[in-house]
Amino acid sequence: xxxxxxxxxxxxxxxxxxxxxxxxxxxxxxxxxxxxxxxxxxxxxxxxxxxxxxxxxxxxxxxxxxxxxxxxxxxxxxxxxxxxxxxxxxxxxxxxxxxxxxxxxxxxxxxxxxxxxxxxxxxxxxxxxxxxxxxxxxxxxxxxxxxxxxxxxxxxxxxxxxxxxxxxxxxxxxxxxxxxxxxxxxxxxxxxxxxxxxxxxxxxxxxxxxxxxxxxxxxxxxxxxxxxxxxxxxxxxxxxxxxxxxxxxxxxxxxxxxxxxxxxxxxxxx
Numbered sequence: 256x257x258x259x260x261x262x263x264x265x266x267x268x269x270x271x272x273x274x275x276x277x278x279x280x281x282x283x284x285x286x287x288x289x290x291x292x293x294x295x296x297x298x299x300x301x302x303x304x305x306x307x308x309x310x311x312x313x314x315x316x317x318x319x320x321x322x323x324x325x326x327x328x329x330x331x332x333x334x335x336x337x338x339x340x341x342x343x344x345x346x347x348x349x350x351x352x353x354x355x356x357x358x359x360x361x362x363x364x365x366x367x368x369x370x371x372x373x374x375x376x377x378x379x380x381x382x383x384x385x386x387x388x389x390x391x392x393x394x395x396x397x398x399x400x401x402x403x404x405x406x407x408x409x410x411x412x413x414x415x416x417x418x419x420x421x422x423x424x425x426x427x428x429x430x431x432x433x434x435x436x437x438x439x440x441x442x443x444x445x446x447x448x449x450x451x452x453x454x455x456x457x458x459x460x461x462x463x464x465x466x467x468x469x470x471x472x473x474x475x476x477x478x479x480x481x482x483x484x485x486x487x488x489x490x491x492x493x494x495x496x497x498x499x500x501x502x503x504x505x506x507x508x509x510x511x512x513x514x515x516x517x518x519x520x521x522x523x524x525x
Contacts, residue, residue, distance in 0.1 A: 301422040312461035318489030324512040329403035354396040364523040365396035372397040381523045410463040417442045487511040
């Protein structure tokens with residue numbers, strides 16, 4: 256008898272303006288071809304200037320175009336020390352994804368293409384799933400990848416298809432820190448096109464060190480700091496997301512490679 260396996264779900268509260276926001280989601284697919292100038296399609300000259308400086312600070316010499324294989328663990332820090340950990344592998348050029356995450360019935364492992372995630376393969380504790388249960392699990396792991404990869408890589412995704420960029424100018428926060436602010440909103444793309452994000456770029460480092468997530472037109476901005484930028488292969492990434500100075504989401508087991516390792520995208524053992 257086929258079991259319907261419920262995925263573990265979680266709400267991550269980014270405490271800003273007195274209220275929390277759930278994890279945002281964003282379109283995660285990348286084009287297969289290289290782009291010589293990642294800022295070339297940006298029409299607004301102010302946004303283009305900010306984006307060019309940011310990309311050179313994050314991925315000097317076109318490093319993002321060399322970053323084919325990316326792995327990371329997305330970890331939610333909960334009160335009392337409990338964690339939720341989801342592990343991801345991604346071939347940016349071919350759109351292949353591997354996700355491993357907990358469920359109520361065991362550890363779920365999924366292999367799928369971003370072009371057709373419903374046609375992928377999925378296992379629970381090494382047992383291959385079929386039919387309705389497989390479809391639900393593939394849909395859930397696909398949502399996890401979209402959500403987690405946006406938390407991980409959003410500064411690299413300003414020029415994704417369907418993203419509109421608006422320059423909001425220079426702003427100084429309550430602590431006296433200066434920022435250049437660009438708002439991202441979406442033209443009916445991704446899983447949550449009603450979301451908006453305000454990206455705060457530090458003019459001293461040219462890195463995006465904060466975002467405001469705006470759930471919908473009635474919501475107040477929920478701020479999150481993007482902290483602890485480090486170098487991984489040809490690019491730089493921040494490994495912590497802070498709310499009120501406290502790490503709420505962290506990233507571990509990060510690899511960024513120019514080639515796909517032979518051990519990549521393996522089904523679960525057993």
